[in-house]
Amino acid sequence: MTDQLQAIAFAKGEQSRFVAELKEFLSIPSISTLSEHKPDIQRAAGWVADQMRRIGLEHAEILPTAGHPVVVADWLHAPGKPTLLIYGHYDVQPVDPLNEWHSPPFEPTQRGDNLYARGASDMKGQVHAVLKALEALLRGGGLPLNVELLIEGEEEIGSPNLQRFMETHAEKLRCDFSLNADSNILRPDLPSLAYGLRGLAYFELRVYGPDHDLHSGQFGGSVHNPAQVLCELIAGMHDANGRVTLPGFYDKVRALPPEERAALARNPVTDEAWRAMTGAPRLYGEAGYSTVERLGARPTLEVNGLLSGFTGEGSKTVLPAKAMAKISTRLVPYQDDLAVEGQLRAYLAQRAPATVRWELNSLTSSPPAIMETNSPAVRAASTALEATFGVKPILHLEGGSVPVVSMVQEGLGVDSILMGFGLPDDNLHAPNEKLHLPNYFHGIEAYIRFLSEVAQLS
Amino acid sequence: MTDQLQAIAFAKGEQSRFVAELKEFLSIPSISTLSEHKPDIQRAAGWVADQMRRIGLEHAEILPTAGHPVVVADWLHAPGKPTLLIYGHYDVQPVDPLNEWHSPPFEPTQRGDNLYARGASDMKGQVHAVLKALEALLRGGGLPLNVELLIEGEEEIGSPNLQRFMETHAEKLRCDFSLNADSNILRPDLPSLAYGLRGLAYFELRVYGPDHDLHSGQFGGSVHNPAQVLCELIAGMHDANGRVTLPGFYDKVRALPPEERAALARNPVTDEAWRAMTGAPRLYGEAGYSTVERLGARPTLEVNGLLSGFTGEGSKTVLPAKAMAKISTRLVPYQDDLAVEGQLRAYLAQRAPATVRWELNSLTSSPPAIMETNSPAVRAASTALEATFGVKPILHLEGGSVPVVSMVQEGLGVDSILMGFGLPDDNLHAPNEKLHLPNYFHGIEAYIRFLSEVAQLS
Numbered sequence: 001m002t003d004q005l006q007a008i009a010f011a012k013g014e015q016s017r018f019v020a021e022l023k024e025f026l027s028i029p030s031i032s033t034l035s036e037h038k039p040d041i042q043r044a045a046g047w048v049a050d051q052m053r054r055i056g057l058e059h060a061e062i063l064p065t066a067g068h069p070v071v072v073a074d075w076l077h078a079p080g081k082p083t084l085l086i087y088g089h090y091d092v093q094p095v096d097p098l099n100e101w102h103s104p105p106f107e108p109t110q111r112g113d114n115l116y117a118r119g120a121s122d123m124k125g126q127v128h129a130v131l132k133a134l135e136a137l138l139r140g141g142g143l144p145l146n147v148e149l150l151i152e153g154e155e156e157i158g159s160p161n162l163q164r165f166m167e168t169h170a171e172k173l174r175c176d177f178s179l180n181a182d183s184n185i186l187r188p189d190l191p192s193l194a195y196g197l198r199g200l201a202y203f204e205l206r207v208y209g210p211d212h213d214l215h216s217g218q219f220g221g222s223v224h225n226p227a228q229v230l231c232e233l234i235a236g237m238h239d240a241n242g243r244v245t246l247p248g249f250y251d252k253v254r255a256l257p258p259e260e261r262a263a264l265a266r267n268p269v270t271d272e273a274w275r276a277m278t279g280a281p282r283l284y285g286e287a288g289y290s291t292v293e294r295l296g297a298r299p300t301l302e303v304n305g306l307l308s309g310f311t312g313e314g315s316k317t318v319l320p321a322k323a324m325a326k327i328s329t330r331l332v333p334y335q336d337d338l339a340v341e342g343q344l345r346a347y348l349a350q351r352a353p354a355t356v357r358w359e360l361n362s363l364t365s366s367p368p369a370i371m372e373t374n375s376p377a378v379r380a381a382s383t384a385l386e387a388t389f390g391v392k393p394i395l396h397l398e399g400g401s402v403p404v405v406s407m408v409q410e411g412l413g414v415d416s417i418l419m420g421f422g423l424p425d426d427n428l429h430a431p432n433e434k435l436h437l438p439n440y441f442h443g444i445e446a447y448i449r450f451l452s453e454v455a456q457l458s
Numbered sequence: 459m460t461d462q463l464q465a466i467a468f469a470k471g472e473q474s475r476f477v478a479e480l481k482e483f484l485s486i487p488s489i490s491t492l493s494e495h496k497p498d499i500q501r502a503a504g505w506v507a508d509q510m511r512r513i514g515l516e517h518a519e520i521l522p523t524a525g526h527p528v529v530v531a532d533w534l535h536a537p538g539k540p541t542l543l544i545y546g547h548y549d550v551q552p553v554d555p556l557n558e559w560h561s562p563p564f565e566p567t568q569r570g571d572n573l574y575a576r577g578a579s580d581m582k583g584q585v586h587a588v589l590k591a592l593e594a595l596l597r598g599g600g601l602p603l604n605v606e607l608l609i610e611g612e613e614e615i616g617s618p619n620l621q622r623f624m625e626t627h628a629e630k631l632r633c634d635f636s637l638n639a640d641s642n643i644l645r646p647d648l649p650s651l652a653y654g655l656r657g658l659a660y661f662e663l664r665v666y667g668p669d670h671d672l673h674s675g676q677f678g679g680s681v682h683n684p685a686q687v688l689c690e691l692i693a694g695m696h697d698a699n700g701r702v703t704l705p706g707f708y709d710k711v712r713a714l715p716p717e718e719r720a721a722l723a724r725n726p727v728t729d730e731a732w733r734a735m736t737g738a739p740r741l742y743g744e745a746g747y748s749t750v751e752r753l754g755a756r757p758t759l760e761v762n763g764l765l766s767g768f769t770g771e772g773s774k775t776v777l778p779a780k781a782m783a784k785i786s787t788r789l790v791p792y793q794d795d796l797a798v799e800g801q802l803r804a805y806l807a808q809r810a811p812a813t814v815r816w817e818l819n820s821l822t823s824s825p826p827a828i829m830e831t832n833s834p835a836v837r838a839a840s841t842a843l844e845a846t847f848g849v850k851p852i853l854h855l856e857g858g859s860v861p862v863v864s865m866v867q868e869g870l871g872v873d874s875i876l877m878g879f880g881l882p883d884d885n886l887h888a889p890n891e892k893l894h895l896p897n898y899f900h901g902i903e904a905y906i907r908f909l910s911e912v913a914q915l916s
Contacts, residue, residue: 211737279669
């Protein structure tokens with residue numbers, strides 16, 4: 001029996017311990033965007049570093065940044081073998097609306113095949129699966145290659161300090177390949193590999209009208225209602241074809257070559273299956289593109305939040321002084337996340353009436369990424385997935401953003417293998433986030449196989 | 459010295475006691491729209507009934523309704539003299555945003571000439587001024603006419619149970635004239651009388667997209683964002699001329715006769731003075747009408763609140779499942795508050811895309827009112843105001859809504875004299891509501907004079 005098969009067998013025998021451990025990790029509310037959770041961020045980082053030491057990784061350390069710390073470790077005892085950088089994050093999204101959770105977000109609860117908790121799928125479950133794959137191999141005497149781990153605490157707020165961190169620690173992070181576990185597959189029976197990620201530019205737009213809330217009867221009709229103006233500005237951001245109207249928004253968008261459209265069309269998830277997963281009455285999107293294209297190859301603009309005036313029970317006849325929207329764009333190659341801020345400002349400068357003042361703050365941004373689909377590392381990942389699932393993986397474009405992918409590409413000159421095991425119905429960033437446990441176990445096996453495959457590359 | 463002048467002199471001598479008493483009344487958080495304040499509503503009703511008894515009114519009672527109780531009292535010892543019904547309300551608006559108050563809303567705080575507290579101007583201050591006018595006259599031996607008082611607890615939620623109450627107690631409420639103290643004047647040095655009120659129709663609109671919050675990267679581009687749809691629907695409710703687009707909205711609007719436009723144009727408050735009071739960068743409104751006309755003679759549609767998705771600190775990349783707006787219209791004669799709901803539904807049915815579901819709930823409504831400007835009671839009020847302020851009052855149309863006015867008109871066949879002493883900058887329904895104390899004292903005097911004037915009418 002090879003080391004790889006022994007490791008797989010070991011992992012299968014330890015499943016209930018692994019899940020118990022994961023629940024411990026998931027019970028730490030490490031929400032990166034809310035400052036009151038700073039102590040929890042510290043606890044989660046400590047938990048990861050302890051795990052690393054316990055399974056036999058070396059030099060486990062919690063390294064500070066200007067924001068939340070990065071946890072690193074390595075194992076470098078395979079001379080002549082390649083070095084793989086493994087990326088993950090231990091922070092999670094906020095949990096509101098809390099009342100829509102069926103079980104408390106930080107009390108991991110198993111129902112059927114699923115483990116429900118904030119961060120279960122995005123991505124403590126996957127960080128843990130990688131650690132368990134490493135544990136299973138290390139227990140057999142060592143790894144077949146060299147590894148470096150980088151588990152950050154600010155992915156959910158756009159990794160604002162990671163670039164600087166990677167520059168500072170460039171020497172230490174030098175590697176031949178990179179595995180990014182913050183990804184997903186299309187269905188539990190259908191492995192997939194993402195070769196592109198959308199970028200993100202996230203803003204808060206505030207519109208100010210009167211300098212204090214007014215009585216809507218006494219003043220209504222004489223001043224421009226900032227909530228109405230905000231709605232008018234947002235409404236103008238899409239045209240009737242579902243296209244974004246910011247000036248220049250599509251200028252640099254990468255056109256889809258016909259052969260790539262054909263390849264994407266082989267995605268077996270039907271529109272009806274996708275719609276059912278969302279629960280929306282109908283699908284919607286940019287005219288002229290399929291759902292798969294709209295999700296991976298086309299940029300979007302979303303309203304993530306709206307707040308103005310009175311939102312409580314009953315009625316209050318207030319003419320609000322201000323209105324706020326959280327607005328984000330998902331970007332595709334070769335759009336520039338910083339240029340988009342300029343496009344949004346230009347749109348607002350042109351459209352906002354002189355009856356209000358407005359303020360735009362950029363909250364976070366990251367560039368899009370696209371990767372070579374025929375590299376040795378992609379083939380290694382493909383082999384590992386096929387051996388695990390018994391099905392050849394399909395290649396797809398991922399709609400989400402993982403800022404570190406372009407940082408690794410630009411800073412270390414290495415493409416990332418995006419191999420993760422979330423599912424589209426895992427309720428990422430939403431109430432009732434879950435991890436499909438059979439997928440988590442498949443993930444551990446696939447990571448063991450992938451590490452062994454990469455060890456063969458030169 | 460006449461009874462009237464003795465009463466005025468007495469009231470002047472008691473000012474500091476009056477203010478201390480009023481502070482007591484203002485410290486009761488009688489917010490009618492929030493169910494957790496039910497005990498405070500009871501306390502406020504009790505406070506009013508005690509006051510009535512203490513100053514010598516008779517039959518003071520707290521009468522139940524299906525909602526909050528009505529406090530009544532009378533004094534009917536002037537045979538052959540007219541009977542005046544006096545209306546007020548003891549409930550107040552909610553206080554949020556609480557952090558914008560400079561002193562706690564239910565800890566009345568005097569700064570300069572102003573007394574700051576929720577309800578100070580709308581309208582505990584004015585209810586109290588009427589009670590103090592009655593006290594001053596009763597102390598002199600009796601009133602020159604018969605009075606009935608009706609102080610309700612649901613004005614701020616649209617007086618939903620008052621119609622029924624007035625039908626039940628029609629016999630008791632029969633009167634020759636009616637004074638409604640829930641009104642204001644234009645400036646501290648410029649008394650005014652309102653001869654019309656706008657009506658109100660207040661709604662909550664909910665737009666539902668996906669059946670749960672989605673990750674905006676994973677799903678963005680494939681489903682219609684309900685916050686975007688809500689904004690599009692709201693944006694379409696006004697055209698480029700600031701006119702409301704609901705089908706049929708203007709069909710029954712009372713046209714302004716030229717002589718009435720000319721009379722309204724004599725309002726001395728300049729656009730710049732009005733703008734400065736709002737703090738808005740510029741005024742705005744329906745094309746073709748002056749500010750005074752827009753405020754009193756033209757209907758409006760306002761967004762009173764917006765809520766969707768993530769509105770906390772920082773960023774959360776959520777594609778929200780739903781979005782909500784509070785939307786209200788202010789109506790003018792001869793619009794029908796119930797017909798407007800149909801117009802809004804017709805608009806939504808026509809405009810809302812099939813990619814979302816929507817729900818519209820009517821929260822409260824009241825019809826507009828317009829009154830005879832040359833009646834004996836209006837002349838009595840005018841005489842009282844001129845004697846108090848030394849300036850002839852101007853007639854104006856009030857932008858706010860006081861549902862009881864049309865109920866009294868229809869149920870009891872009597873026009874209301876709208877004589878109150880709020881000011882446009884009193885921050886009604888907003889943080890830092892205040893009462894201008896010199897105006898409150900003028901109000902007590904004007905009510906004493908008005909009661910004496912009405913006593914002369916037959």
